[in-house]
Amino acid sequence: NAGVTQTPKFRVLKTGQSMTLLCAQDMNHEYMYWYRQDPGMGLRLIHYSVGEGTTAKGEVPDGYNVSRLKKQNFLLGLESAAPSQTSVYFCASGSNNYGYTFGSGTRLTVV
């Protein structure tokens, strides 16, 4: 049972490039989330989804888009990367009465 898998684990982008981060979960969880973690700021919610085909904005959604076409996958897109998006990105999935499971993170550097 893999849990929550994030790909890629590391990436370096040039300013203005685009990329997609993939999050996959095999626990049949309804809810999925994307967070970014920056030093001294904890984890901040970017976007989230409460079910297949639904998405919603979190605390820091600007510059990101998401899609949840399949229940098990939650994609985070950066259309035009900026240095301010250098961060560690974590995906999580969860369900009521269970809690949340996190992926191992994606370290993104935008130069």
Added chain:
Amino acid sequence: AQSVTQPDIHITVSEGASLELRCNYSYGATPYLFWYVQSPGQGLQLLLKYFSGDTLVQGIKGFEAEFKRSQSSFNLRKPSVHWSDAAEYFCAVDPIAAGNKLTFGGGTRVLVKP
């Protein structure tokens, strides 16, 4: 505004001493409550969670937390820390009624002195 606060950014504790990490939240109703631990360069590991019932919750690695409704707090404790407990600890809250958005405190970094 709804928020989760961890008042202590850093805590230094001697090995074998007790540890208490504070967490306060401001939500209208009792939310789901969690504590996670993160070692350097690693992901987040769930230590324990509170949904309902007994307000003293036991977790992994010898940790426990107590929910106090009157104080809107969910403090984490360990009676005797080990050097391997050096990490960053995050309190998190799921308000349930507000779209199941797990919100984190800013974290407390724990240093363990030999």
